[in-house]
Amino acid sequence: MKSLTARTLLYWSLGTMIVLLTYPVVIVLPLMASGLADPANVRLQGAATRSARAILADAVRRAPDGSKYIETTDALRDYATENPKFRYAAFDPERDEFIAGSSPALVAEFKGQLKTIETLTSMFHLASDPDPDSRGGIRAGNTPAGVLTLIVYGAEFRWSDLYTVTMENWGPVVFAVYLALFGLSSVIVHLVVKRGLEPLRKCAASLSQVDLDTLDQRLPTDNLPSEVAPFVAAVNAALARVDAGVARQQRFLANSAHELRTPVAILRTRIEKLGQAPVEDVKRELKRDLQRVQTLLEQLLVLAQIEEQASKQKAPYVDLGEVVMQAVADYSPIAVSHGRQLSYEAPPSPVTVRAYPWAIESVVMNLIGNAVREEPPGGAVVVRINADASVEVIDHGAGVAKSDREMIFEPFWRKDERKPGTGLGLAIARELIGKLQGRIWVEETSGGGATFKVSLPASA
Numbered sequence: 001m002k003s004l005t006a007r008t009l010l011y012w013s014l015g016t017m018i019v020l021l022t023y024p025v026v027i028v029l030p031l032m033a034s035g036l037a038d039p040a041n042v043r044l045q046g047a048a049t050r051s052a053r054a055i056l057a058d059a060v061r062r063a064p065d066g067s068k069y070i071e072t073t074d075a076l077r078d079y080a081t082e083n084p085k086f087r088y089a090a091f092d093p094e095r096d097e098f099i100a101g102s103s104p105a106l107v108a109e110f111k112g113q114l115k116t117i118e119t120l121t122s123m124f125h126l127a128s129d130p131d132p133d134s135r136g137g138i139r140a141g142n143t144p145a146g147v148l149t150l151i152v153y154g155a156e157f158r159w160s161d162l163y164t165v166t167m168e169n170w171g172p173v174v175f176a177v178y179l180a181l182f183g184l185s186s187v188i189v190h191l192v193v194k195r196g197l198e199p200l201r202k203c204a205a206s207l208s209q210v211d212l213d214t215l216d217q218r219l220p221t222d223n224l225p226s227e228v229a230p231f232v233a234a235v236n237a238a239l240a241r242v243d244a245g246v247a248r249q250q251r252f253l254a255n256s257a258h259e260l261r262t263p264v265a266i267l268r269t270r271i272e273k274l275g276q277a278p279v280e281d282v283k284r285e286l287k288r289d290l291q292r293v294q295t296l297l298e299q300l301l302v303l304a305q306i307e308e309q310a311s312k313q314k315a316p317y318v319d320l321g322e323v324v325m326q327a328v329a330d331y332s333p334i335a336v337s338h339g340r341q342l343s344y345e346a347p348p349s350p351v352t353v354r355a356y357p358w359a360i361e362s363v364v365m366n367l368i369g370n371a372v373r374e375e376p377p378g379g380a381v382v383v384r385i386n387a388d389a390s391v392e393v394i395d396h397g398a399g400v401a402k403s404d405r406e407m408i409f410e411p412f413w414r415k416d417e418r419k420p421g422t423g424l425g426l427a428i429a430r431e432l433i434g435k436l437q438g439r440i441w442v443e444e445t446s447g448g449g450a451t452f453k454v455s456l457p458a459s460a
Contacts, residue, residue: 008189013182049123049137052155055079056088060099060143068092068145070101085134085154092148093140099148106151114149126153199224203232215243264293315436317459320351320360321385327364328383335372341380342368351389353456359432360456363440364391366425367452371395374450389458396449405442 059076062068070076070090080086089102091114098107109126122138136153143150203219210217218236221229267286328344335342364383371381374397382394400408409430426440433440438456445451 008193009186012185012189016178016182048155048157049135049152051158052079052083052086052088052152053137053139053141053150056090056150056152057141057143057148059101060090060145060148062145068099068148070099072101079155082158083154083156085131085156087136087153089151090143090148091151094146099145102151103153106153110151124153129154196225197228200228200232203235207235210239212246215239215246267293315354315356315359317352317354318357318360320353320355320389320391320456321347323355323357323360324364324383324385324391327361327368331365331368331372335368335381338372339377340372340375342372343380343382345382345384347385347387349387351385351387352459353389353436354459355436355438355456359436363429363432363454364393366429367393367454370425371397371450371452374398389456391454391456393452393454394445394449395451396445396447399444399448399450400442408442409440 055073055075056070059071059073060068061071068090070088076088087103087106089106089110090099091097091102091110092099093114098111109128124136124138125132125134126136134154136151136155138149138151140147141150199220199222203224206217206219218239219232221232221236224232267290325344325346328342332342368381368383371393372395375381375395376397379396382392384392384394386392409426430440433454433456436456438454440452440454443451443453
């Protein structure tokens with residue numbers, strides 16, 4: 001049942017069948033019991049009368065001589081036993097007589113009154129009956145012996161009468177009307193669903209044309225059904241995110257190629273000029289150029305590594321304080337050699353996060369390296385771990401202008417070209433932290449300087 005049209009037809013047919021089957025019980029009987037739909041104050045006796053009339057009709061027989069009579073069937077006997085005031089009679093309009101087995105009391109009441117009137121259906125109360133709530137019914141009906149006028153009186157409502165009422169609502173005429181309405185509704189549903197889904201088919205055709213070269217295309221949103229519009233909007237939003245991500249990756253690759261081309265070109269120039277400068281100067285310059293290429297490649301490999309690891313399995317749980325403390329210990333000798341100090345402030349209790357240790361170390365080492373370069377000689381860079389699974393790297397240098405606090409995380413962005421570096425460190429740091437469902441940003445240090453903050457989701 002993958003077809004929306006087929007499912008709609010199935011649900012409609014089941015729904016209408018449930019309505020038809022439950023209508024007498026859910027709607028008719030409550031209205032009858034309350035008297036809201038009962039101006040004659042028949043209430044539930046109407047359902048009882050119809051049930052009693054059906055039992056009476058089944059009890060009518062035709063004798064071999066052609067005469068008609070009421071046989072005391074088991075059903076009729078049981079019904080009369082349960083209803084002591086129950087009376088019944090059957091009038092043959094062809095012979096203008098009550099048939100044998102009719103109640104004498106009812107025959108006496110209606111004798112001579114049914115000659116000139118053809119009774120189709122009627123409810124009545126006998127004036128001679130002291131019970132004001134007793135009701136009876138007269139109706140022409142089919143019996144095994146032909147069409148007779150059936151009279152019942154004094155029937156009391158029983159829960160089994162619900163079956164009779166339900167079956168009356170499922171008569172041949174009602175069933176024929178239901179089939180006609182079902183056929184008409186099936187055609188209407190088919191046309192409505194087909195037309196309603198036409199915009200979705202157009203969206204599917206548009207989506208089939210999307211590839212890496214056409215990610216800027218969006219699905220059409222004209223004339224979409226309100227139920228489908230959120231789905232198409234979500235697909236368009238996903239295409240926009242993919243388009244932005246691919247564009248970002250393309251820019252990243254283009255910039256990486258550009259950054260690699262420059263030191264390679266410089267290396268080739270230096271090699272071509274070997275012998276024209278002192279050996280020690282050439283070695284020093286070659287080492288610097290090779291270091292630049294190595295740093296760029298290592299940063300790119302770190303980013304590729306987390307992409308590969310994230311696709312294979314979830315990051316493990318690690319102690320954030322231990323990982324950061326190890327990074328501080330590894331960088332301390334470098335900081336001291338540059339005339340700076342590193343201060344580590346541990347959290348009050350262990351902080352566990354789900355992350356790759358090498359990813360945290362890469363980010364923290366990068367932040368510490370930047371902070372050491374900015375810290376005035378003799379100063380101290382503070383690395384702090386907070387209980388909310390955040391890391392702060394604090395320096396007391398020139399700080400970062402508010403206008404640059406977003407730009408510094410863009411790939412290859414450097415405010416001063418004279419400073420060393422590729423401009424990839426903070427961009428990769430943001431990528432790494434983003435892959436770990438975290439966040440990185442920069443604020444101003446109290447008293448001057450920059451405070452880089454990394455926030456990671458703490459484990460439960």
